[in-house]
Amino acid sequence: MTTDEPQRPDLARELIARAAESSAYRAKRVRDQLDAVQLGRARHIDHANTNVLRRILGEHDWPGHRLVGPTAARAAWSIALHSDDDPAFQRAATTLLGRAVQAGDALVQHWARLHDRALITSRRHQEYGTQYQLCADGIELCPLRAPESVDARRATVGLPPIAVALKAVRRRYTPDGSADESPTVVLTGAA
Incomplete structure (x- = not known):
């Protein structure tokens, strides 16, 4: 082996x-x-x-x-x-x-x-901004602790800036720019 x-x-x-x-x-x-x-x-x-x-x-x-x-x-x-x-x-x-x-x-x-x-x-705020909700209005970030420092935290674990990740997730789940899904679905970030 x-x-x-x-x-x-x-x-x-x-x-x-x-x-x-x-x-x-x-x-x-x-x-x-x-x-x-x-x-x-x-x-x-x-x-x-x-x-x-x-x-x-x-x-x-x-x-x-x-x-x-x-x-x-x-x-x-x-x-x-x-x-x-x-x-x-x-x-x-x-x-x-x-x-x-x-x-x-x-x-x-x-x-x-x-x-x-x-x-x-567990109904708490996330740390790294990797979790999203697919809602009727599109894709939104789940609640986030200290959003002003999220990019610094993401960098410590090798993740791209939140704006880049959110753009990639939106492109992945709503390729035509629309999100007609009525239920809220928690998604994990792909970027």
């Missing part, structure tokens, strides 16, 4: 498959293309994914690059990011991901986005 191969390819495959299925539902949800049954299925998938990741965290700590490889580590992050129905789990996952970042086994940008998401789901 080379150092580039994950220690647990079985976990890697499971994480990647679960995150891909959840992502497909989320893409349709953002475009308001899911009926009530499909919405329920998407919620069930996210709940099941949370439970699987909870088990993995309990057995292995954060599934970082060494354990599952970069693609599956990203999948684990995505699963944690979308565990909105369990804010306590999201906070615990943020702590474990932070430890993996300190050990050089995960990306600090993933930690920053998960940290912000955990704050938002």
Whole structure:
């Protein structure tokens, strides 16, 4: 086994498959293309994914690059990011991901986005400006602590200035400049 191969390819495959299925539902949800049954299925998938990741965290700590490889580590992050129905789990996952970042086994940008998401789901203001809301009027930044210093905080974790990130997210989710979505959907910043 080379150092580039994950220690647990079985976990890697499971994480990647679960995150891909959840992502497909989320893409349709953002475009308001899911009926009530499909919405329920998407919620069930996210709940099941949370439970699987909870088990993995309990057995292995954060599934970082060494354990599952970069693609599956990203999948684990995505699963944690979308565990909105369990804010306590999201906070615990943020702590474990932070430890993996300190050990050089995960990306600090993933930690920053998960940290912000955990704050938002706990009804607090985010730190790095990575979480957005898709509203009837377009895409808005979720509540932000100390907006005047957000770019300095973003720079510490390798994120671009907030204006650049917000422009990229708006372009990604409203390519024609319109946002007719009536429900509010929390989005994670792509930039």
